[in-house]
Amino acid sequence: MVELYILLIFMILGAIVAIEVKDLLSSVVAVGAVGLGLSIVFLVLKAPDVAITQLVVEILCLIILIRATLKRDLPFSTSGRWVFNTFVTVGFIALFLFAAMKCLKDLPEFGYPAMRVASTYLKEGLSKTGATNLVSSVILDYRAYDTLGEATILFTAVIGVLAVVRRIGRKRVEEKIKEEDE
Amino acid sequence: MAVYLLCLVLFSLGLYCILRKRNIIKIIVGVIIAEYAVNLFFILVAYRMKGRSPILSPDAEILNMVDPLPHALVLTAIVIGLATTALLVAIAMRIYEKYGTFDITKIRELRG
Numbered sequence: 109m110v111e112l113y114i115l116l117i118f119m120i121l122g123a124i125v126a127i128e129v130k131d132l133l134s135s136v137v138a139v140g141a142v143g144l145g146l147s148i149v150f151l152v153l154k155a156p157d158v159a160i161t162q163l164v165v166e167i168l169c170l171i172i173l174i175r176a177t178l179k180r181d182l183p184f185s186t187s188g189r190w191v192f193n194t195f196v197t198v199g200f201i202a203l204f205l206f207a208a209m210k211c212l213k214d215l216p217e218f219g220y221p222a223m224r225v226a227s228t229y230l231k232e233g234l235s236k237t238g239a240t241n242l243v244s245s246v247i248l249d250y251r252a253y254d255t256l257g258e259a260t261i262l263f264t265a266v267i268g269v270l271a272v273v274r275r276i277g278r279k280r281v282e283e284k285i286k287e288e289d290e
Numbered sequence: 291m292a293v294y295l296l297c298l299v300l301f302s303l304g305l306y307c308i309l310r311k312r313n314i315i316k317i318i319v320g321v322i323i324a325e326y327a328v329n330l331f332f333i334l335v336a337y338r339m340k341g342r343s344p345i346l347s348p349d350a351e352i353l354n355m356v357d358p359l360p361h362a363l364v365l366t367a368i369v370i371g372l373a374t375t376a377l378l379v380a381i382a383m384r385i386y387e388k389y390g391t392f393d394i395t396k397i398r399e400l401r402g
Contacts, residue, residue: 109293116296123300123323127307132315139319146326153333154343154356158364162329165372169322176379177315197309201302208298218293219339226357233358234346242344242355246362258366265373272380 112152119145132177140170157243293334301327314382314392318375325371329364336360 119142126138143166150159216222223230229246239245247255304327307320336357344358382392389397 123303226359240346242358269380
Protein backbone atom coordinates (compact mmCIF):
# COMPACT_ATOMS: atom_id res chain seq x y z
CA MET A 109 0.00 0.00 0.00
CA VAL A 110 3.03 2.29 -0.27
CA GLU A 111 2.00 3.52 -3.71
CA LEU A 112 -1.34 4.67 -2.28
CA TYR A 113 0.39 6.91 0.25
CA ILE A 114 2.76 8.29 -2.39
CA LEU A 115 -0.14 9.12 -4.70
CA LEU A 116 -2.15 10.72 -1.91
CA ILE A 117 0.78 12.93 -0.88
CA PHE A 118 1.29 13.84 -4.55
CA MET A 119 -2.38 14.84 -4.75
CA ILE A 120 -2.11 16.97 -1.60
CA LEU A 121 0.98 18.74 -2.95
CA GLY A 122 -0.79 19.33 -6.26
CA ALA A 123 -3.78 20.77 -4.41
CA ILE A 124 -1.53 23.14 -2.44
CA VAL A 125 0.09 24.32 -5.68
CA ALA A 126 -3.34 24.77 -7.29
CA ILE A 127 -4.56 26.84 -4.36
CA GLU A 128 -1.54 29.05 -3.80
CA VAL A 129 -0.11 29.75 -7.26
CA LYS A 130 -0.87 33.22 -8.64
CA ASP A 131 -1.33 32.31 -12.29
CA LEU A 132 -4.83 31.02 -13.04
CA LEU A 133 -3.79 28.76 -15.93
CA SER A 134 -1.11 27.10 -13.77
CA SER A 135 -3.73 26.59 -11.07
CA VAL A 136 -6.06 24.83 -13.51
CA VAL A 137 -3.22 22.62 -14.78
CA ALA A 138 -2.36 21.66 -11.17
CA VAL A 139 -6.00 20.67 -10.63
CA GLY A 140 -5.67 18.46 -13.71
CA ALA A 141 -2.65 16.77 -12.14
CA VAL A 142 -4.65 16.15 -8.96
CA GLY A 143 -7.52 14.63 -10.95
CA LEU A 144 -5.29 12.32 -12.96
CA GLY A 145 -3.59 11.23 -9.74
CA LEU A 146 -7.04 10.49 -8.35
CA SER A 147 -7.74 8.33 -11.41
CA ILE A 148 -4.62 6.26 -10.70
CA VAL A 149 -5.62 5.99 -7.02
CA PHE A 150 -8.96 4.54 -8.10
CA LEU A 151 -7.09 2.01 -10.22
CA VAL A 152 -4.90 1.06 -7.24
CA LEU A 153 -8.00 0.67 -5.07
CA LYS A 154 -9.49 -1.85 -7.55
CA ALA A 155 -12.17 0.38 -9.04
CA PRO A 156 -11.51 0.32 -12.81
CA ASP A 157 -14.95 1.65 -13.87
CA VAL A 158 -14.60 4.68 -11.62
CA ALA A 159 -11.03 5.26 -12.84
CA ILE A 160 -12.12 5.35 -16.51
CA THR A 161 -15.00 7.73 -15.75
CA GLN A 162 -12.72 9.96 -13.68
CA LEU A 163 -10.18 10.16 -16.53
CA VAL A 164 -12.78 11.22 -19.10
CA VAL A 165 -14.52 13.67 -16.76
CA GLU A 166 -11.18 15.17 -15.70
CA ILE A 167 -10.19 15.92 -19.28
CA LEU A 168 -13.58 17.51 -20.05
CA CYS A 169 -13.43 19.53 -16.82
CA LEU A 170 -9.95 20.77 -17.71
CA ILE A 171 -11.10 21.87 -21.17
CA ILE A 172 -14.02 23.81 -19.66
CA LEU A 173 -11.82 25.49 -17.03
CA ILE A 174 -9.09 26.42 -19.54
CA ARG A 175 -11.76 27.93 -21.80
CA ALA A 176 -12.86 30.05 -18.85
CA THR A 177 -9.41 31.22 -17.78
CA LEU A 178 -7.70 31.77 -21.14
CA LYS A 179 -6.46 35.37 -21.60
CA ARG A 180 -8.30 36.47 -18.46
CA ASP A 181 -5.53 36.63 -15.95
CA LEU A 182 -5.74 39.42 -13.42
CA PRO A 183 -3.76 40.52 -10.38
CA PHE A 184 -4.90 39.38 -6.97
CA SER A 185 -6.05 41.99 -4.50
CA THR A 186 -4.43 41.61 -1.10
CA SER A 187 -6.23 44.42 0.64
CA GLY A 188 -8.89 43.88 3.28
CA ARG A 189 -8.99 42.11 6.62
CA TRP A 190 -6.32 39.50 5.87
CA VAL A 191 -5.60 38.39 9.45
CA PHE A 192 -9.26 38.20 10.48
CA ASN A 193 -10.29 36.23 7.38
CA THR A 194 -7.46 33.73 7.71
CA PHE A 195 -8.11 33.29 11.42
CA VAL A 196 -11.82 32.60 10.92
CA THR A 197 -11.14 30.19 8.06
CA VAL A 198 -8.50 28.21 9.93
CA GLY A 199 -10.70 28.10 13.03
CA PHE A 200 -13.61 26.74 11.04
CA ILE A 201 -11.42 24.08 9.42
CA ALA A 202 -10.01 23.09 12.84
CA LEU A 203 -13.58 22.68 14.13
CA PHE A 204 -14.43 20.56 11.09
CA LEU A 205 -11.34 18.39 11.55
CA PHE A 206 -12.15 17.89 15.25
CA ALA A 207 -15.67 16.69 14.41
CA ALA A 208 -14.37 14.51 11.59
CA MET A 209 -11.80 12.83 13.84
CA LYS A 210 -14.58 11.86 16.25
CA CYS A 211 -16.57 10.39 13.36
CA LEU A 212 -13.58 8.48 11.98
CA LYS A 213 -13.39 6.36 15.13
CA ASP A 214 -16.76 4.78 14.33
CA LEU A 215 -15.74 3.75 10.81
CA PRO A 216 -14.64 0.18 10.15
CA GLU A 217 -10.88 -0.15 9.80
CA PHE A 218 -9.32 0.54 6.40
CA GLY A 219 -9.34 -2.64 4.31
CA TYR A 220 -12.11 -4.40 6.23
CA PRO A 221 -15.46 -2.92 5.10
CA ALA A 222 -18.82 -3.81 6.63
CA MET A 223 -20.51 -5.18 3.50
CA ARG A 224 -24.06 -5.61 4.78
CA VAL A 225 -25.84 -4.77 1.53
CA ALA A 226 -23.10 -5.54 -0.93
CA SER A 227 -22.63 -9.16 0.15
CA THR A 228 -26.11 -9.89 -1.23
CA TYR A 229 -25.17 -8.18 -4.49
CA LEU A 230 -21.97 -10.20 -4.73
CA LYS A 231 -23.74 -13.51 -4.13
CA GLU A 232 -26.86 -13.03 -6.24
CA GLY A 233 -25.75 -10.41 -8.76
CA LEU A 234 -24.90 -12.80 -11.57
CA SER A 235 -27.96 -15.03 -11.25
CA LYS A 236 -30.45 -12.17 -10.83
CA THR A 237 -29.18 -9.60 -13.32
CA GLY A 238 -26.91 -11.56 -15.63
CA ALA A 239 -24.15 -8.94 -15.57
CA THR A 240 -20.60 -10.09 -14.85
CA ASN A 241 -19.55 -6.56 -13.93
CA LEU A 242 -21.18 -6.07 -10.56
CA VAL A 243 -20.84 -2.28 -10.61
CA SER A 244 -22.94 -2.08 -13.76
CA SER A 245 -25.44 -4.53 -12.26
CA VAL A 246 -25.81 -2.19 -9.27
CA ILE A 247 -26.02 0.94 -11.43
CA LEU A 248 -28.41 -0.31 -14.08
CA ASP A 249 -30.48 -2.86 -12.18
CA TYR A 250 -30.51 -2.71 -8.38
CA ARG A 251 -30.33 1.07 -8.22
CA ALA A 252 -31.64 2.11 -11.62
CA TYR A 253 -33.71 4.95 -10.12
CA ASP A 254 -30.46 6.43 -8.86
CA THR A 255 -29.16 6.54 -12.42
CA LEU A 256 -32.45 8.03 -13.60
CA GLY A 257 -32.07 10.82 -11.04
CA GLU A 258 -28.47 11.34 -12.15
CA ALA A 259 -29.58 11.75 -15.75
CA THR A 260 -32.25 14.22 -14.62
CA ILE A 261 -29.66 16.32 -12.77
CA LEU A 262 -27.32 16.15 -15.76
CA PHE A 263 -29.89 17.46 -18.21
CA THR A 264 -31.11 20.09 -15.75
CA ALA A 265 -27.52 21.35 -15.47
CA VAL A 266 -27.20 21.39 -19.27
CA ILE A 267 -30.41 23.46 -19.50
CA GLY A 268 -28.99 25.80 -16.85
CA VAL A 269 -25.71 26.23 -18.76
CA LEU A 270 -27.58 26.95 -21.99
CA ALA A 271 -29.84 29.48 -20.24
CA VAL A 272 -26.85 31.26 -18.69
CA VAL A 273 -24.60 31.25 -21.76
CA ARG A 274 -27.06 32.14 -24.51
CA ARG A 275 -27.10 35.80 -25.50
CA ILE A 276 -30.12 36.44 -27.75
CA GLY A 277 -32.77 36.45 -25.02
CA ARG A 278 -30.78 38.62 -22.67
CA LYS A 279 -30.01 41.29 -25.28
CA ARG A 280 -33.65 41.65 -26.19
CA VAL A 281 -34.60 42.20 -22.55
CA GLU A 282 -31.92 44.88 -22.14
CA GLU A 283 -33.05 46.61 -25.32
CA LYS A 284 -36.60 46.67 -24.05
CA ILE A 285 -35.45 48.22 -20.78
CA LYS A 286 -33.47 50.86 -22.70
CA GLU A 287 -36.45 51.66 -24.85
CA GLU A 288 -38.63 52.03 -21.79
CA ASP A 289 -36.05 54.33 -20.22
CA GLU A 290 -35.91 56.48 -23.32
CA MET B 291 -6.57 5.24 9.51
CA ALA B 292 -3.73 7.40 8.15
CA VAL B 293 -5.25 7.09 4.67
CA TYR B 294 -8.51 8.60 5.91
CA LEU B 295 -6.52 11.42 7.50
CA LEU B 296 -4.76 12.25 4.22
CA CYS B 297 -8.15 12.26 2.51
CA LEU B 298 -9.45 14.68 5.17
CA VAL B 299 -6.43 16.92 4.63
CA LEU B 300 -7.27 17.09 0.92
CA PHE B 301 -10.87 18.03 1.77
CA SER B 302 -9.67 20.69 4.20
CA LEU B 303 -7.47 22.21 1.47
CA GLY B 304 -10.52 22.48 -0.77
CA LEU B 305 -12.55 24.02 2.06
CA TYR B 306 -9.79 26.55 2.77
CA CYS B 307 -9.70 27.50 -0.91
CA ILE B 308 -13.49 28.00 -1.00
CA LEU B 309 -13.60 30.09 2.16
CA ARG B 310 -10.45 32.17 1.80
CA LYS B 311 -9.83 32.96 -1.87
CA ARG B 312 -11.45 35.87 -3.67
CA ASN B 313 -11.00 34.87 -7.29
CA ILE B 314 -14.05 33.01 -8.62
CA ILE B 315 -11.93 30.56 -10.62
CA LYS B 316 -9.99 29.75 -7.44
CA ILE B 317 -13.27 29.09 -5.63
CA ILE B 318 -14.31 26.71 -8.42
CA VAL B 319 -10.92 24.99 -8.08
CA GLY B 320 -11.62 24.56 -4.36
CA VAL B 321 -15.02 23.04 -5.07
CA ILE B 322 -13.43 20.58 -7.50
CA ILE B 323 -10.73 19.57 -4.97
CA ALA B 324 -13.29 19.02 -2.20
CA GLU B 325 -15.38 16.93 -4.56
CA TYR B 326 -12.36 14.77 -5.43
CA ALA B 327 -11.70 14.22 -1.73
CA VAL B 328 -15.28 13.07 -1.08
CA ASN B 329 -15.18 10.65 -4.03
CA LEU B 330 -11.84 9.31 -2.82
CA PHE B 331 -13.26 8.80 0.68
CA PHE B 332 -16.10 6.62 -0.64
CA ILE B 333 -13.71 4.45 -2.65
CA LEU B 334 -11.38 4.14 0.38
CA VAL B 335 -14.28 2.93 2.53
CA ALA B 336 -15.12 0.33 -0.11
CA TYR B 337 -11.59 -1.13 -0.30
CA ARG B 338 -10.92 -4.60 1.02
CA MET B 339 -7.44 -5.92 1.79
CA LYS B 340 -6.02 -7.96 -1.11
CA GLY B 341 -9.38 -7.67 -2.82
CA ARG B 342 -10.26 -8.07 -6.49
CA SER B 343 -12.20 -5.62 -8.63
CA PRO B 344 -15.91 -6.54 -8.64
CA ILE B 345 -15.95 -8.26 -12.03
CA LEU B 346 -16.90 -11.93 -12.05
CA SER B 347 -14.83 -14.52 -13.87
CA PRO B 348 -14.89 -18.34 -13.74
CA ASP B 349 -12.00 -18.51 -11.25
CA ALA B 350 -13.45 -15.84 -8.96
CA GLU B 351 -13.27 -15.90 -5.19
CA ILE B 352 -16.47 -14.09 -4.29
CA LEU B 353 -15.46 -13.47 -0.68
CA ASN B 354 -12.43 -11.46 -1.69
CA MET B 355 -14.07 -8.75 -3.78
CA VAL B 356 -14.20 -5.04 -2.97
CA ASP B 357 -17.55 -3.42 -2.23
CA PRO B 358 -19.34 -2.56 -5.53
CA LEU B 359 -22.02 -0.30 -4.00
CA PRO B 360 -19.86 2.80 -3.25
CA HIS B 361 -18.30 2.40 -6.70
CA ALA B 362 -21.73 2.79 -8.26
CA LEU B 363 -22.56 5.81 -6.10
CA VAL B 364 -19.25 7.50 -6.91
CA LEU B 365 -19.73 6.81 -10.62
CA THR B 366 -22.92 8.89 -10.57
CA ALA B 367 -21.34 11.53 -8.31
CA ILE B 368 -18.43 12.11 -10.71
CA VAL B 369 -20.73 12.79 -13.66
CA ILE B 370 -22.91 15.13 -11.58
CA GLY B 371 -19.72 16.91 -10.49
CA LEU B 372 -18.83 17.61 -14.13
CA ALA B 373 -22.30 19.08 -14.75
CA THR B 374 -22.16 21.36 -11.70
CA THR B 375 -18.63 22.48 -12.63
CA ALA B 376 -19.82 23.40 -16.11
CA LEU B 377 -22.68 25.42 -14.59
CA LEU B 378 -20.31 27.22 -12.20
CA VAL B 379 -17.90 28.09 -15.02
CA ALA B 380 -20.75 29.37 -17.18
CA ILE B 381 -21.96 31.66 -14.38
CA ALA B 382 -18.37 32.84 -13.74
CA MET B 383 -17.85 33.72 -17.41
CA ARG B 384 -21.15 35.63 -17.43
CA ILE B 385 -20.04 37.55 -14.33
CA TYR B 386 -16.74 38.36 -16.07
CA GLU B 387 -18.57 39.69 -19.11
CA LYS B 388 -20.82 41.88 -16.96
CA TYR B 389 -18.31 43.24 -14.44
CA GLY B 390 -14.93 42.68 -16.12
CA THR B 391 -13.41 40.96 -13.09
CA PHE B 392 -13.25 37.64 -11.25
CA ASP B 393 -12.77 39.30 -7.84
CA ILE B 394 -15.83 38.81 -5.64
CA THR B 395 -15.18 41.89 -3.49
CA LYS B 396 -15.13 44.14 -6.57
CA ILE B 397 -18.39 42.61 -7.74
CA ARG B 398 -20.01 43.48 -4.42
CA GLU B 399 -18.86 47.08 -4.74
CA LEU B 400 -20.45 47.43 -8.15
CA ARG B 401 -23.88 46.46 -6.87
CA GLY B 402 -26.76 48.93 -7.20
